[in-house]
Every structure is written in structure tokens, then in C-alpha cells.
Amino acid sequence: MRKHHLHPCGNYKESYTDELAIFSSDYGRLWSMAGLAALFCAVPFISPPYLLYVINMIGIYAIAAIGLNILVGYTGMISLGHGAFFGVGAYAAAVMSATFNVPFLLSVPAAGLLTAGVGMIFGIPSGRLKGLYLTIATLAGQFIIEYVLVHWEGVTRGTEGITVPAPTLFGISLRGDISFFYVIFSVLTLMIWVAVNLIRTRYGRAFIAIRDNDRAAEGMGIPIFSYKILSFGISSFYAGLAGALWAYYMVSVTSEPFNLSLSVEYIAMVIIGGLGSIAGSIYGAVFITVLNESLRWLTDLMMNFGFITESGLNMAPLREFAFGLAIVLFILFEPRGLAELWRIIRSSFRLWPFSY
Amino acid sequence: MDFFIQLLVNGLSVGFLYGLSAMGFVMIFKSSSVLNFAHGELLALGAFVFLSLHAVVQLPIAWAFLATLTGCFVLGFLIERFFLRPLIGEPLIYVIMLTVGLAAMLRGLLLLIWGGNLRTLPDFLPAWMDIQAGWLRIPPVYMAAILVGILFLVLFGLFFKYSAQGIFMRSVADNQRAALSLGVHVRRVFALSWGIAALVAGMSGIILGLMNGISVHDLSAVGLKVFPVVILGGLNSITGAVIGGLIIGVLEAFTGGYLSPSLRDVVPYIALVVLLLVRPYGLFGLVEIERV
Incomplete structure (x- = not known):
């Protein structure tokens, strides 16, 4: 059944297929395709190098944030160790490529699986x-993993860090922001697709059931423990994948970035973006990265004026x-995050002039 | 053997400080079930305000001490009023993340005002606190920690047993809805418990600072070490906090002395994971874990 109309101003779903549809009208699909095309064809060529670096970082963080949202937003388990899992992925990829010469295409998923x-x-x-x-x-867990990353010197080379050799993909050497842009955003698109569809399967619905009421979920025959572990696994897989890409992109890996404040940043992304929303995780990654970068920019600006350095x-x-x-x-004013803000804006347009 | 006993004494003394720091944390959890991630920052705040009042404003020690404690109490009150009260009844993750955000804010503020360097507090402890029994020496700081710890234990014990507010607090901790329906002013109880917790935190911050000097990073790290301590002691037992602190302190001292100094900082967390798997309600906590 093809629909070529705009959103109806009410809930007119007639079947479960309608309810499960990702795009409720063809315009949504059209716009996302157009957005993807613009992202892949135009963005890397028109943005200056620094902006492209920021965009790449957003892509990497978004992958990990989606993973955390599956765990926190959909399964309802709060994890303060996501930054450490990200680090495990980064170290796994770095060790595999620097020590064992594992090719890029194999080491990234392997790092994800290990994580x-x-x-x-x-x-x-x-x-x-x-x-x-x-x-x-x-x-x-965060502290234990952090300790292992610093002190297991035989593998992680301690505080000295690991330098990752330039990866090659299909015979092309990956160096520079543009080639990494394509790698990162292809992975991100794939992982968004996986996440959105995962939530529609029995696994995703089981996660949501556990989040909403674990006792009822158990009563309905969902083996809670295995699903919780599965949720941890999927979430860490995303973190590991993002960490592996990060390691290749950053070239050198040391243990400092993977501390508790990184975990807190991920949780902040998920909350600010919107719990239980895949799009929200991306908004959150954008928000936090832009916030970090603009504060850095502000710092530099004030340094240049000199009144900060003087004091x-x-x-x-x-x-x-x-x-x-x-x-x-x-948390105080919009606990459902940017995704909810966006929904409110959209529905106020949709319901205009009867929005209230 | 001497080494063993010296380690034991060191561990017990440090452990007492941990226990002291954990008291305020337990206070908040007991009445409002809030896991306070900003506890280390409250410790640091007390110590730094005390330092400034003494060194910059030039107040005499006793006045500076009193002013700091009053300030901490008011601050705790305000934090509850403006940040925690809107979240009563909200899901756990928002409350946890709010205290995490609060921790980042306070840490940023502390670093902006006082910088990240290690400062030393003036040594004002009287000489009689320096105890020398044979070859065993207990420095005055540890003595002060032990005295203050026991003082607070007694005060809390009396407060919870005899004062009206203390009984209100216990009733809220036991069953919030029942307390509400019996006319207990639950919000006031929350505000009061935050005030008292911040006061105890400020006090412990000053004593911690006397021992090692004060730096924002060290004190906020202590705030995280409170977690193994309170889980071991039981999240809602103040006596448990002190005993948990002692055990964690001794565990740290022995690991640092016999195994390796670098393992010292991570061993409380390893103990924490094991403990959570075996006995999540701790030694003195309320057994209310449900297994689903």
C-alpha cells in the first residue's frame, strides 16, 4: 500500500505493519535518501578540513552513542562503563593492526566482537x-578496564601507547579526513539501519519489555538474563566498532581518553539526545561534540584577547x-532530550493551525 | 610483623577517613534513595572554603570552621531545593545523571576558583592528639579523624533515635508513601538530609585535606571510592559506612604493601564487583534485592 500523502493529523494505523513502519509516509523516506545523498556527495568536498574532522568525530561518537542507547534507552540498564568499552575496541584494533598486521576490513569487526x-x-x-x-x-567495570589498559604492558604498551599503521581498504590507502569520512559514515549508516531494524524485531521488543517492567517480561516468557547479556553485547559491539574506527582515525592510541568522563559524555549524549530514540543518539553526539568544540574555540578566542593568560x-x-x-x-527542563524537542516542533507544524 | 601492624594501622586510619566521607553519602541515600555522584566535590568544596576563609579572609580557625560548616549546610539545602526536588518521582537515570552533571559543574567551578594545584591546610590540631605508644605512632590527623568519626556516629545515633526530625527521616527511608500519609513533611526531610550530608562532607573534606593536602582531583577521586565502601557496609547503614571504610582501607593498605602499589587503587573496585555478585546489600544493609 503506497501512501503519497503527508502525515495525517491523528493515529490512523490500520495494521501492525503500519505501526512497525519506519517511515510513515513516502516523504520521510525521500528526505532521508536525499539527506544521505547530500551527505555523501557534497559534505566532504565543501567543508574545510577542521569542520570535516569535527563531522568525522560526530560520526564515531554517534555509533557508540547508538550502542549505549540500545542498552540504556531500550533495555533500561544504566552503564557507566561505555567509555572503557570504547577503549577496549580502540586497543583491540590497534594491537591487531600494529602487532599482527590484521587488515582493516577484518580488524574493525573483530574489535567490535571482542568488545x-x-x-x-x-x-x-x-x-x-x-x-x-x-x-x-x-x-x-570502568575502573577495572582502565587499570588493565594501563598496566597490561605486554599488549597495550602501557602509557607509551600504540601507533596504528595506515590502513588500506580495497587497495586504497586510507589517510586524511575525506577517505575516513566515507568509511565512518558508511559504517554509521549501516549501524543505524541495523539498530532501527533491531528494535522492530523480537529482540528489540523484548528489550523494551524488560525496560518497561522486568517482572512482567519474565512472566511473559522472556528469558531476562540472556536478553540483558545480549543487550550488553550489542551495545559493546557498537562501542568497540566506534573505538576501532577512532583508533585508525587518531593514529596513536593511549589510555588517557578512555576514562570515566568519556563514559559520562556518552551518557550525556544519550540523555541530551533522547533516551529510547536512535535519532536522538545522533542529535546527542552532534550536540556534545559541537559543545566541546565551541567551548574549545571560545577558549582559544579568549586566549588571543590575552586577558585570560594574564590572570x-x-x-x-x-x-x-x-x-x-x-x-x-x-534533565530539569527537557528530560526526553532533543528528539522530543524535534518531535514537538514537527507536530506543531503538522497540526497547524490547531496546535495547542 | 612490624610491617604488618604498621600497614594495619595505616589502613585503619585511612579507612576511618573513607568511612567519614561515606557517612554523608549514606545520609542522602537513606532518606531519598539518591546516589550522589557529586559527593567528592562536596568534600573538596568544604576543604577549599575552609582554606580560603582561613588564609584569605583571615578568620580564626574556630570561626572559619563554623562558617564552613554552616555554608556547606546551606549549600546542601539549596542543591536539594533547586536541583533534586523537581526530580522527585522521576526515573533513576535522570537522578543519577543530575548528580553526575552537578559533579562536573562543581568540579569546574572549584578548578576555576582555586586551580588544580595541591594546597596545604594550616596545621591546627593540638599537640595532645599526637599519640605515641611504643614504636607505634598515630599522627594527630588520624586521631582527629577517629574522634570526629566517633562523634558523628554518636550524634547520628542520638539524632535518629530521639529527635523528631531523625524519626521523620527514618520513617521516610522506610516507606515514603506511608510517611507522607501520616503527615511527615517529606520535602523538608529531603532538604534536611542534603544539608546534613553536605555538612558532614565538608567536615570530612577538611580532615582529608589535613592529611594529604587538598586538590580537587584527589578529593573527587575519594568521592568515587565511597561506592565500594558503602556497598560493603550496606547502602543505608551509617555504622556500615564506617566499618566498610575500615575494611576497604585495610584492603588497600595490604594490597599496596604486599602485592603492588599500582593495584592499590583498583582493588576496592574488584572487591566491589565480587561483593555485588555475592552480597549486594552489604554487611548491614537492608535486604531488599529482588531477583528477576
Whole structure:
């Protein structure tokens, strides 16, 4: 049944297929295709190198944020260890390519799978714990993984770090922002597609059932423990994939970036973007990355004016403050995040002039 | 053997400080079930305000001390009023993330005002606190920690047992809805518990600062180490917080002394995971874990 009309101003779904459809009208599909085409054909060529770098970082963060949203937003388990899983993926890819010369095409998914395994191990406490106890367990996981990354020197080379050789894909050497743009955004598009469709399958619906009421879910015959572990695995797979891309893109991998504040940043992305919304994770990644970069830009600007350097102030704390403020304001005023804001804007247009 | 006993004493003393830091945390959790990730920042805030009041405003020690504690109490009150109260009844993740955001804000503010360097607090402890028993020496800071810890334990014990507000707090912790229907002013209880918790945190921050000097990063790290301590002791037991602190302190000291110094900082978290799997409600906590 093809529909070529605009959104109806009400819920007129007649079948479950309608309910499950990703695009409720053909215009949505058309616009996303046009957006994708514009993204792939125009963006890398018209944006200056710095902007392209920022866009690439957004892409990488968005992959990991989608993973975290599957865990937090859809399965309802709060994880404070996502930054560490991201680091596991980065180190896995770096070790594989630098030490064992594993090709790019193999090492990235392998890093994802390895991280999924690690994530499943740290998801085991979810069998007995939920809510804040589980959050504390993932916090412990964050510290333990961080410790292993720094101190397992035989593999991770400790604080010295690993330099990743330039990857080749189909005989083309990947260096520079433009080639990485294509790799990162192809992976991101694929992973969005997987995530959106995963939520529509029995697995996704089971995750949502566990989030909404775990006892009822168990009563309806969903084996909660295995689904929780699966959710941890999928979420960590996304983190590992993003980490692997990050490692190749950044060239050198050290353990410093993968600390608790990275995990907090991921949680902030998911909350600011919107819990339980795939699009929201992308908005969140955009928001946090742009916030970080504009605060950095502001810092540089103030440095140039000189009145900051004179007073000897370090501007990094200001970034931390603004970051915390953004989280607090979103939670207090729009806890459902940017995705909800976007929905409100859209529906007020759709329902115009009867919006209320 | 000497080494063993010295490690034990060190561990116990550090552990007492952990226990002291954890008290305020447990206070908040007990009454409002909020997991406060900004606790380390509250510790740091107390210590830095005290330092400034003493060194910059030149208040005498006793006045600076009192002013700091009052300030902390008011701050805790305000945090509850403006940040936590709108979230009563909201899902757990928002409350947790709010305190995480609050932690980032406070840390940024502290670093902006006082910078990231290590400062030292003036040493004002009287000489009689320096205890020397044979070859075993307990420095005055540890003595102060032990005294303050015991003082707070007794005060809290009396407060919860005899004062009306303390009984209100216990009733809210036990069953919020029942307390509400019996006319307990639940919001006031929340505000009061945040105020008291911030006060205790400020106090512990000052004592921690006396021992190692104060730096924002170190004190916020202590705020995270509170988690293994309170899980071990039980999330809603103040006595448990102190005993959990002692055990974690000794565990750290022995790991650092016998195994490897680098393992020292991570061993509380390993213990935490094991503990969560075996006995998530801790030694003295309320057994209310449901297994689904």
C-alpha cells in the first residue's frame, strides 16, 4: 500500500505493519535518501578540513552513542562503563593492526566482537542486580578496564601507547579526513539501519519489555538474563566498532581518553539526545561534540584577547562547568532530550493551525 | 610483623577517613534513595572554603570552621531545593545523571576558583592528639579523624533515635508513601538530609585535606571510592559506612604493601564487583534485592 500523502493529523494505523513502519509516509523516506545523498556527495568536498574532522568525530561518537542507547534507552540498564568499552575496541584494533598486521576490513569487526565479549562479561552482574546496583557495578567495570589498559604492558604498551599503521581498504590507502569520512559514515549508516531494524524485531521488543517492567517480561516468557547479556553485547559491539574506527582515525592510541568522563559524555549524549530514540543518539553526539568544540574555540578566542593568560586562568574547568550545566539543564527542563524537542516542533507544524 | 601492624594501622586510619566521607553519602541515600555522584566535590568544596576563609579572609580557625560548616549546610539545602526536588518521582537515570552533571559543574567551578594545584591546610590540631605508644605512632590527623568519626556516629545515633526530625527521616527511608500519609513533611526531610550530608562532607573534606593536602582531583577521586565502601557496609547503614571504610582501607593498605602499589587503587573496585555478585546489600544493609 503506497501512501503519497503527508502525515495525517491523528493515529490512523490500520495494521501492525503500519505501526512497525519506519517511515510513515513516502516523504520521510525521500528526505532521508536525499539527506544521505547530500551527505555523501557534497559534505566532504565543501567543508574545510577542521569542520570535516569535527563531522568525522560526530560520526564515531554517534555509533557508540547508538550502542549505549540500545542498552540504556531500550533495555533500561544504566552503564557507566561505555567509555572503557570504547577503549577496549580502540586497543583491540590497534594491537591487531600494529602487532599482527590484521587488515582493516577484518580488524574493525573483530574489535567490535571482542568488545562485545568483554561487555558481556561485565554484563553478568545484571543477572542479579538492577537499577543503581547495576550502575555501580558498571562503574567498577570502568575502573577495572582502565587499570588493565594501563598496566597490561605486554599488549597495550602501557602509557607509551600504540601507533596504528595506515590502513588500506580495497587497495586504497586510507589517510586524511575525506577517505575516513566515507568509511565512518558508511559504517554509521549501516549501524543505524541495523539498530532501527533491531528494535522492530523480537529482540528489540523484548528489550523494551524488560525496560518497561522486568517482572512482567519474565512472566511473559522472556528469558531476562540472556536478553540483558545480549543487550550488553550489542551495545559493546557498537562501542568497540566506534573505538576501532577512532583508533585508525587518531593514529596513536593511549589510555588517557578512555576514562570515566568519556563514559559520562556518552551518557550525556544519550540523555541530551533522547533516551529510547536512535535519532536522538545522533542529535546527542552532534550536540556534545559541537559543545566541546565551541567551548574549545571560545577558549582559544579568549586566549588571543590575552586577558585570560594574564590572570593565569586555565579554561578547561570552564568547559567542564558548561558541560555539567548542559546536562543539568536538559534533565530539569527537557528530560526526553532533543528528539522530543524535534518531535514537538514537527507536530506543531503538522497540526497547524490547531496546535495547542 | 612490624610491617604488618604498621600497614594495619595505616589502613585503619585511612579507612576511618573513607568511612567519614561515606557517612554523608549514606545520609542522602537513606532518606531519598539518591546516589550522589557529586559527593567528592562536596568534600573538596568544604576543604577549599575552609582554606580560603582561613588564609584569605583571615578568620580564626574556630570561626572559619563554623562558617564552613554552616555554608556547606546551606549549600546542601539549596542543591536539594533547586536541583533534586523537581526530580522527585522521576526515573533513576535522570537522578543519577543530575548528580553526575552537578559533579562536573562543581568540579569546574572549584578548578576555576582555586586551580588544580595541591594546597596545604594550616596545621591546627593540638599537640595532645599526637599519640605515641611504643614504636607505634598515630599522627594527630588520624586521631582527629577517629574522634570526629566517633562523634558523628554518636550524634547520628542520638539524632535518629530521639529527635523528631531523625524519626521523620527514618520513617521516610522506610516507606515514603506511608510517611507522607501520616503527615511527615517529606520535602523538608529531603532538604534536611542534603544539608546534613553536605555538612558532614565538608567536615570530612577538611580532615582529608589535613592529611594529604587538598586538590580537587584527589578529593573527587575519594568521592568515587565511597561506592565500594558503602556497598560493603550496606547502602543505608551509617555504622556500615564506617566499618566498610575500615575494611576497604585495610584492603588497600595490604594490597599496596604486599602485592603492588599500582593495584592499590583498583582493588576496592574488584572487591566491589565480587561483593555485588555475592552480597549486594552489604554487611548491614537492608535486604531488599529482588531477583528477576
